[in-house]
Amino acid sequence: MDITLRQLTCLVAVADHGSISAAAQALDVAQPTVTHQIQLLEDFIGHRLIDRSARGITVRAEGQIVVDRARAILRDVGSLADDLEDIRKVHGDVKLGIIPTASASHFPFVYRRMLTLYPDVHLVVSEGRSLDLVEQVRQGDLDLAVVTLPIHYTDIDIVPLWREELVVIDSAQSGFAEEPLLVKTLGGYPFIGLDSGTGLQRTVLSLFHEHGIQPNIIFQATSIATVIGFVASGLGISIVPNQAVRVFADVGQVVVRHLNPTAFRQLALIHRPLDTMSTALRVISQTFAAQARRFPQG
Numbered sequence: 001m002d003i004t005l006r007q008l009t010c011l012v013a014v015a016d017h018g019s020i021s022a023a024a025q026a027l028d029v030a031q032p033t034v035t036h037q038i039q040l041l042e043d044f045i046g047h048r049l050i051d052r053s054a055r056g057i058t059v060r061a062e063g064q065i066v067v068d069r070a071r072a073i074l075r076d077v078g079s080l081a082d083d084l085e086d087i088r089k090v091h092g093d094v095k096l097g098i099i100p101t102a103s104a105s106h107f108p109f110v111y112r113r114m115l116t117l118y119p120d121v122h123l124v125v126s127e128g129r130s131l132d133l134v135e136q137v138r139q140g141d142l143d144l145a146v147v148t149l150p151i152h153y154t155d156i157d158i159v160p161l162w163r164e165e166l167v168v169i170d171s172a173q174s175g176f177a178e179e180p181l182l183v184k185t186l187g188g189y190p191f192i193g194l195d196s197g198t199g200l201q202r203t204v205l206s207l208f209h210e211h212g213i214q215p216n217i218i219f220q221a222t223s224i225a226t227v228i229g230f231v232a233s234g235l236g237i238s239i240v241p242n243q244a245v246r247v248f249a250d251v252g253q254v255v256v257r258h259l260n261p262t263a264f265r266q267l268a269l270i271h272r273p274l275d276t277m278s279t280a281l282r283v284i285s286q287t288f289a290a291q292a293r294r295f296p297q298g
Contacts, residue, residue, distance in 0.1 A: 003044055005077065008070035010037040011049065015067045019056045041066070090280045091120035097133040097145035098125060101200055101224050101244045102267055106162060107146065110291045117287060121280070130199030137270050143281055144288065148199025149266040159269040159285075161292040164241040166204070166263040169254040171234040180260035187213040190236035192227050193220045203265045204239045228254060241265065 013023035014034065024031040042049050049063030059067060098107055114123060128136070133145040137156055151158055168181050186208070193215070194201040201220070208215050218236055221227045227238050228245060232253045242256070249256045269289050274282055 003041065004037075005074065007037045007041040008066075008074060010034045011041060011063070012067055012070050012074065014038065014050060014057055015059050015063070020052075090118045090283050092278075092280055093122045093124055094281060094284050095124045095126075095141070095143045097128050097136055097142045097147075099130055099133065099147055099199060099267075100127045101198075101241055102146050106243065106292065110288060113291050114284070114288060118284065121284060123284075129195065129197040130202075131197045134270065137272065140272070143277075144269060144271045144285055146267055146269055148203060149268050151268070151270065155272075156270050157273055159271075159289045161267045161269055161289065163264050163266050164243055166207070166239050166259060166265055167242045167245070168237055168239055168257045168259060169228070169231050169245055169249070170237045170257070171232055172252050172255050173234060174255060180258040180262075182260050183207065183211045183263070184213065186237070186239075187215060189216065190218045191215045192230045192236045192238040193217050194224070194227060195220055195222050200241070200265060207239070207263050239263075 010023065010027065010033075013027050014020060017023045017026055020031050020034050024034045027034065038050065045062075045066065047060075047062040049060055049066055051058040051060060111123065111125070114121070126142075128145075130147040133142065133147050134151060134153065134156070136142040137145050138153065146161065149158070149160070168186070193204065196202070196205075205215070219230060221230065224240060224244055227240065228248050230236065231238050232248070239259075245254060245256065248254050269285065269292070271277065271281075271285050274285075277285070
């Protein structure tokens with residue numbers, strides 16, 4: 001026999017109303033039903049939970065522990081029903097910003113899942129640099145954004161998503177060997193970077209700084225496509241997310257080498273505090289994060 005919600009409901013009702021008869025009346029059931037459900041619960045737990053007397057019911061210490069847990073369980077079950085109802089009611093526009101290097105890999109799968117779950121939501125997506133997206137969320141111009149960590153603001157909520165390995169890319173004609181490339185050797189190569197407002201470039205520069213490297217940056221692009229184009233033409237190397245460049249490596253435009261030690265960037269979903277969001281937007285943000293976390297890390 002298992003504990004049932006009916007047993008917990010009867011126990012809480014008795015604790016609230018102080019007698020079996022009052023609890024039965026509140027639940028609109030017969031008194032023997034309440035008595036039987038509590039007896040089943042006591043038998044399962046192996047402790048007396050209430051004392052019965054002519055003056056009414058007294059909840060024992062053991063019973064109070066169960067009552068408190070029962071209240072939390074019943075509250076969670078009730079909120080589950082509310083959440084399911086919220087899903088059915090979700091509609092309207094949600095403005096989402098995303099960095100371009102994330103939008104081409106995992107994001108399309110999350111986007112498709114969101115459309116399936118919430119067909120009445122109009123998800124408006126725009127691309128931008130991490131720094132710009134953070135400010136747009138803070139100012140209320142965007143509801144959500146997918147950006148690169150770290151973020152040093154305390155007025156927005158940050159939900160970690162997936163982690164991506166960073167790799168070195170060079171021209172397919174470069175003769176790059178397959179073995180991992182030591183980070184400390186990268187200072188001698190001409191480097192193709194992204195605009196300094198991008199989270200990826202800040203992560204890469206932080207990596208260089210950590211290893212005491214002064215990078216030889218010969219060009220800063222505004223898009224990952226431009227970076228790949230310059231690298232493929234033999235103008236220099238770059239460091240990019242593995243997922244973002246994999247398709248170009250598969251067709252022979254660039255060659256990929258892992259870093260030693262391995263480096264990563266962490267993506268996150270940001271939004272204003274949950275207590276300032278509508279129910280629909282809260283459901284969308286929580287579901288988005290849950291779907292995104294399903295992806296492999298690295």
